[in-house]
Amino acid sequence: MNTSSSNLKKIVIEPVTRVEGHGKVTILLDENNKVHRTLLHVVEFRGFERFIIGRPYWEIPVLVQRLCGICPVSHHLAAAKAMDVIVGGEKLTPTAEKMRRLMHYGQMFQSHSLHFFHLCSPDLLFGFDADPAIRNVIGVAQKFPELAVQGVMMRKYGQEVILRTAGKKIHGTGAIPGGINKNLTIEERDYLLKDIDQMVEWAQSALKIAKDYSVENLEKVIPFGSFESNHLSLIREDGAMDLYHGNLRAIDAQGNKIFDQVDYQNYLDYINEEVRDYSYMKFPFIKFLGPQDGWYRVGPLARVNTADFIDTPLAEAARKEFMAVTDGKPNNLTLAYHWARMIENLHSIEEIKILLDDPDLQGNALVVKGERRDEGVGLIEAPRGTLFHHYKVDENDQITMANLIVSTTNNNEPMNRAVQKVALDHISGVPEITEGLLNHVEVAIRAYDPCLSCATHAMGQMPLEISIVDCEGRLIDRKSKR
Amino acid sequence: MEKPRIATASLAGCFGCHMSLLDIDDRILKLIELVEFDKSPVDDIKNFTGRCAIGLIEGGCCNEENVHVLKDFRKNCDILVSVGECAIMGGLPALRNGIPLKECLETAYINGTGVYNPSGRIPNSEDIPLLLNKVYPCHEIVKVDYFLPGCPPPADTIWEACVALLTNKPLDLPYELIKYD
Ligand code: SF4
Numbered sequence: 001m002n003t004s005s006s007n008l009k010k011i012v013i014e015p016v017t018r019v020e021g022h023g024k025v026t027i028l029l030d031e032n033n034k035v036h037r038t039l040l041h042v043v044e045f046r047g048f049e050r051f052i053i054g055r056p057y058w059e060i061p062v063l064v065q066r067l068c069g070i071c072p073v074s075h076h077l078a079a080a081k082a083m084d085v086i087v088g089g090e091k092l093t094p095t096a097e098k099m100r101r102l103m104h105y106g107q108m109f110q111s112h113s114l115h116f117f118h119l120c121s122p123d124l125l126f127g128f129d130a131d132p133a134i135r136n137v138i139g140v141a142q143k144f145p146e147l148a149v150q151g152v153m154m155r156k157y158g159q160e161v162i163l164r165t166a167g168k169k170i171h172g173t174g175a176i177p178g179g180i181n182k183n184l185t186i187e188e189r190d191y192l193l194k195d196i197d198q199m200v201e202w203a204q205s206a207l208k209i210a211k212d213y214s215v216e217n218l219e220k221v222i223p224f225g226s227f228e229s230n231h232l233s234l235i236r237e238d239g240a241m242d243l244y245h246g247n248l249r250a251i252d253a254q255g256n257k258i259f260d261q262v263d264y265q266n267y268l269d270y271i272n273e274e275v276r277d278y279s280y281m282k283f284p285f286i287k288f289l290g291p292q293d294g295w296y297r298v299g300p301l302a303r304v305n306t307a308d309f310i311d312t313p314l315a316e317a318a319r320k321e322f323m324a325v326t327d328g329k330p331n332n333l334t335l336a337y338h339w340a341r342m343i344e345n346l347h348s349i350e351e352i353k354i355l356l357d358d359p360d361l362q363g364n365a366l367v368v369k370g371e372r373r374d375e376g377v378g379l380i381e382a383p384r385g386t387l388f389h390h391y392k393v394d395e396n397d398q399i400t401m402a403n404l405i406v407s408t409t410n411n412n413e414p415m416n417r418a419v420q421k422v423a424l425d426h427i428s429g430v431p432e433i434t435e436g437l438l439n440h441v442e443v444a445i446r447a448y449d450p451c452l453s454c455a456t457h458a459m460g461q462m463p464l465e466i467s468i469v470d471c472e473g474r475l476i477d478r479k480s481k482r
Numbered sequence: 483m484e485k486p487r488i489a490t491a492s493l494a495g496c497f498g499c500h501m502s503l504l505d506i507d508d509r510i511l512k513l514i515e516l517v518e519f520d521k522s523p524v525d526d527i528k529n530f531t532g533r534c535a536i537g538l539i540e541g542g543c544c545n546e547e548n549v550h551v552l553k554d555f556r557k558n559c560d561i562l563v564s565v566g567e568c569a570i571m572g573g574l575p576a577l578r579n580g581i582p583l584k585e586c587l588e589t590a591y592i593n594g595t596g597v598y599n600p601s602g603r604i605p606n607s608e609d610i611p612l613l614l615n616k617v618y619p620c621h622e623i624v625k626v627d628y629f630l631p632g633c634p635p636p637a638d639t640i641w642e643a644c645v646a647l648l649t650n651k652p653l654d655l656p657y658e659l660i661k662y663d
Contacts, residue, residue, distance in 0.1 A: 047575075047581075047589070047590060049589050050578070050581060050589035051577040051580075051581055051586065052577070063574065066496050066573070066633070068496050068497065069495070069496040069497040069499065069500070069501045069502075069634065070498075070501060072498065138514065141511065149508065152507055152510065153508070155504070155507075156505075156507045156508075169502070170505070170634050171498060171634070268596050272598045273596055273597055274599070275591045275592075275598070275599035275604075275605065277601075277605055280605050282590075282591075282597070291598065390595065403596055405596075
């Protein structure tokens, strides 16, 4: 990193403490405490793309989900979709497709609920600057016990859906190349139907909290970590939001289409990843726009922006309200992610309700196979955004190439921009950097629900430590957040 | 009487073991009554605030920081438990142990499909930690007192184990909780 200018100071923010760090932030300040440059580093490297080479292809859907225990279903399904192509079974039976969709919406519901209630609600309920002693999920449990229980029970419901479709709450085995290994029994269906109306109601009240917060604090929400960007997601053929399957659509900040209905088997013609020195996480971009201009956002905000409509009534009404704030143009506000996320949460539970009433789930045709291929791409809209899995397989059924672009990686540049914006607006030129100001940086990162903060994004606030060192590395000041 | 303290950490794991802990659902409210959480992603505590009765470790060690945090846990916890395959055996990340690290890095950052890297360099700055040559299970770095197998161990297993340790009772798990896929 360039720290050559002798009068720059460096601030290090370790979202997850230095020793557990999956990610951290450094901020370079000049002698007047003006922000010079900010960087978000991802400090994890595991090498999946190399070490799965040589494994048999049917192992991959259960193997690669160990990338992430927070949304394992997304990796499980993206890999299974790629393997569908390998076995020539991408036209699934209705039972298989609907079981997988049910699993996926269950995953979306548990992950979005977890993120909103356990992680973000403390900031929204108590304020970014609130006393950190109460600004956490235990504080929420004490002050708003009903809400906390609601969050726990919504997550639990999503996990129960996953258990009954994948066989296990975490790292299940439900999806196999060309289909699924079980259907939904009547007993399982009835168990899930028992609480469904309660869940729809709670999803609506969670949406209302997110919406009211955004509307009531619009002045704060508009500038906070915000910037214009392109947006990318899968989209159904008729332009509807589709979290499980579709073609790629990218739009610019004004809503003009960059490309549309691209078959994702050809994603490599459109998306590349740039490597930078300071992070193990790469920087994806739209190829023909180049790394400078081609970066984009993914996730709930991008999906609500790219969709022409949502195919379930309650979520569609919510989408219209959301889009009205920006007169139908894409919304480019970082904090609007929360509102968009709760729209998707409602959509997911509506979809679950529709699916549970579908007798296809009790069908017995589970697997299809066709012409064997040696290459397959599987994409899915994971809770945090578009997830890419791409594999090549040889005649011995062994993997010879793997390329994974995970959701959080797609949001790498946007998260860096959000950090930069917040640092410029809230930290630049401030004589003393307080805990509350540090939390502002976290709030911006947290809006994207990144998996780099795995350790914390599950349950509470990210522990933070900031060290201010001069250019020779001497410690000037240190603050840590308890 | 002061409540016993419990600490948790995620090293080179996928966070699935912590998620499984969360899957005790509403019993988490009971757990908060039984114990006080010290250093953990559950809360904001970055450094140990006192001696802990139990330390739960998810994940093995893949970089220098993992080693550092694991030693810190050993120093501050009476009982250290390796939770899940990654902590016990290195788990899936240890699949890289049979492959030179350089090859793993080159696949990810230089030769990989769709990689744009005109400089041809592998990420390397003072701000990212050094990787270890291999992924190590926790008991090869420090003494570990108990092991809870599973990927992840079921929520009920974690719950029963914590209750047994906290109440000093023997752990008696039914067959379903020690059967693995
Ligand atoms: S043991 Fe399994 S669930 Fe636990 S961290 Fe490792 S891969 Fe994740």
